[in-house]
Amino acid sequence: MSFVLEELLAVTIARLIRDPAAPPARHIAVGAASPIPAAACWLVAKQGAPVRLSLLHKRSGNPFTEGTRELFDLTGQGRIDLFFLGGGEIDGAANLNLIGTGEWPGTGVRFPGSFGSAFMYMMTNRTILFREEHSPRVLVDRVAHISAPGVSAPGVFRRGHAQALVTGRCVFRFHPERARFSLESLHPGESVDAIRAATGFDFDAADDVPQTTAPTDAELALLRGVVCDEMRETYPEFCARVFNRKSAA
């Protein structure tokens, strides 16, 4: 069955979530404006994994009864196993910049701000980095400002790190022990050389980097069916565009 990039990305993220080598993802929180990670989480749930999803910006049935503080308290307690982060800039040591470029506080391009990243990145058991744009502008050698650090000094309390960075062109695996990415798989039509040219940071690559596994028919059926059903209230435009399902409202 043919598929669009968003479907490939959702399926790829879902496989990372289920990665048996990673710590279990019993409770996943998904932030605002993250339809592809949300689709990946719903896919995992609809595939039968015993996962609790807390969708932060769900208006009806919002998971939190203590206000916006509760996500951070939950994470402080160690109850959030997986979170998603992106960045205006991401560098080769998995540092994130959500502040801006130029002098502090972003006199070049100012990004909206760091939200909870300086806390969540360190206190969540693992993080999947997701940024669809794969360009030297976003994937830089060294971020202008570190909103949230990719690794921490010995002794600093930290529960987890980036597991992987998923872009519109490839998947990088992160290795916190050496603070470097390695190229895990290439999306259709990509090559290692093309990725090197589009990436501002150095990374490791095996001689033979596999293709990112395509979605199966079963995965696509779930995405376009029950996953889309769950997502339409929160992401009506995404569902209309990607799954061709117009909102009834």
Place this chain on the structure above:
Amino acid sequence: MSFVLEELLAVTIARLIRDPAAPPARHIAVGAASPIPAAACWLVAKQGAPVRLSLLHKRSGNPFTEGTRELFDLTGQGRIDLFFLGGGEIDGAANLNLIGTGEWPGTGVRFPGSFGSAFMYMMTNRTILFREEHSPRVLVDRVAHISAPGVSAPGVFRRGHAQALVTGRCVFRFHPERARFSLESLHPGESVDAIRAATGFDFDAADDVPQTTAPTDAELALLRGVVCDEMRETYPEFCARVFNRKSAA
């Protein structure tokens, strides 16, 4: 009009609450098992003072929506102007013992415990001490254990102190600058000598200590009427005994 001791005590406490020399009592909290202080507060309110009463153990219409923590948070914010405390032992420096006698933690007589006193006594703008029993057993030279200190060392953050100690036999005023009580007034039938004999701590007394002012007819009418109406849900036995008003329930 004739009156009972409880009515005298309630009226006396009400006058201390309204004392124009004391910091204003805009918000008063009243703990469990305190019907006489509660009556005093309701009397002040029914006399028209703009006071907010938070009755901690009121079951219907409990003032707190954040659980039992809220009283202490309110007090931490400096929003509680007046609180009431008692003590298994109270000494001449206004130290309170709600722990017990004998070795720690009260191997002689063990009192129930200190509740929030170690915090409330220091963080409330003022405290009225109330203990109906006036005996050398309760009013001691030096408490066996300090649950909450009467005064604090310079530099220690403290908002207020005891304003007065009201017993079944007299009213003492507290002077935090010298950490001593002075005898303010004698209830009917009492003398300075009798008070000295019944009090384990030394205190100051003028040559001519006045009588505690008797309740006026207007005060008694309020107490027996609208004040009793407000108190019957929380203190049915007290209202039946003191005001001779049986509960309808």
Place this chain on the structure above:
Amino acid sequence: MTPMSLDAMAASVPDGALIAMPPDNSLPSVALAKALIRRGVRGLRLLGVPVGGFAADILIGAGCVVEVETSAVSLGEAGFAPRFSAAIRAGSIVMRDCTCPAVHTMLQAAEKGVPFMPLRGLIGSDILAHRPDWKVVPNPYGEPGDDIVLLPAISPDVAAFHAVMADEAGNVWVGRRRECATLAHASKRALVTVERVVPGNFLEDENLASGAISATYIEAVAIATRGARPAALLDEYGFDAAYVAEYARMARSEAGFQEWVAREVFSQAVAA
């Protein structure tokens, strides 16, 4: 969400657990306390949130408890807690005196995932002097001489309380008794008895959501009708003063307490 039986819930509490419970004005699960006595649990460390009431006294009287951390144990209008007082006198329990806001603060620290939180007051109290785990430090935002107390986070092994109801998703509803929410957040396991299980999901209802505790914190729910008795349950039922007064009278002696326990905890009619 499938409720478990009250006895299975009691069986899931291991000997030696640090168990936290609210007092009589704040949704205690007296039903679970009685079930724990029937199960014969031993070595409990009991945390009063922030004080202990009827349930604490019967657990102490039944020999289930080796240590109590609390700001008080009291039967309220019925007076001193008789088995607690007797245990202190006998030296048969370790007592860690606390102050109410300190209990809340230590639980809030665990709720927030920080190792400590500061609290004002306390300086000059012998309670502080007997708590080597509480530290006095200079306030880093204050003037010289402005010391402040730091309290360590406390994360109970088990939180036990009685909610009005649970829903199909396993959320429980405690209304304005939000100390139960903080307790559930701070604890490793929350065991909740309820009056009833209702259809639907409290989190989908704006009126009920703010009084709910999310199922993410709740390990298990058991139905125990009138499970807070003799304590009151919000607007569901009132305080049974006569029951507590009779207990207070009988439990003055060990023999009287044993007679009370045999009748009120172990007799089949009551246990059912």
Place this chain on the structure above:
Amino acid sequence: MTPMSLDAMAASVPDGALIAMPPDNSLPSVALAKALIRRGVRGLRLLGVPVGGFAADILIGAGCVVEVETSAVSLGEAGFAPRFSAAIRAGSIVMRDCTCPAVHTMLQAAEKGVPFMPLRGLIGSDILAHRPDWKVVPNPYGEPGDDIVLLPAISPDVAAFHAVMADEAGNVWVGRRRECATLAHASKRALVTVERVVPGNFLEDENLASGAISATYIEAVAIATRGARPAALLDEYGFDAAYVAEYARMARSEAGFQEWVAREVFSQAVAA
């Protein structure tokens, strides 16, 4: 409780106040923000709880703000906040970058009446490096090398948000949006716009009490129908994405913003 007019409420906010507001998903009073622009308030220091949204951007655009402390300013799906971005580029506001849980923590410290609270994370972030008021200390309960960040209490001069309703006693109801409660507790003055005033007292109703904020924290209430618009209000009304998208488009330029303000803030028809 007698509501005041929206304009009188805006007039009560002094120039230079530290004003705290929630973002678009959390009951902002856009009505009060517009009234503040009409009043011509100047020199506001704005605290986003924990981020800023539409209301923050229009106040910045209208020149009411000299300083912003927040974890982000964003229009959500409609993209970057255009007047915030322009002000940062122009250097016309002081920006104090924060992180969401730090805002909550600083308000919780004020709520609790302590001078600071610790927070995990943050170490290694340049946000911390630019906050001289945040202190890194050794965790007194930790191993050597385990540093932790202390954050000072923050007590806004004014808390401003939009509740669903107020009652006769002056309590307001925000449902599960408890960050508004923490904000009210922490602030010197809470100014609340509401859709409506209803009879009775929320604290007397077990179902409503847990979503209420007690009148003891609320200085004034003003009725502002649809006062959160274009933000959503719980289950009362949804997010007006088209309104925000049009704003985002017009406010890309200063001239476009001025045109938008003239039409949407100053025109009598809208202000009424």
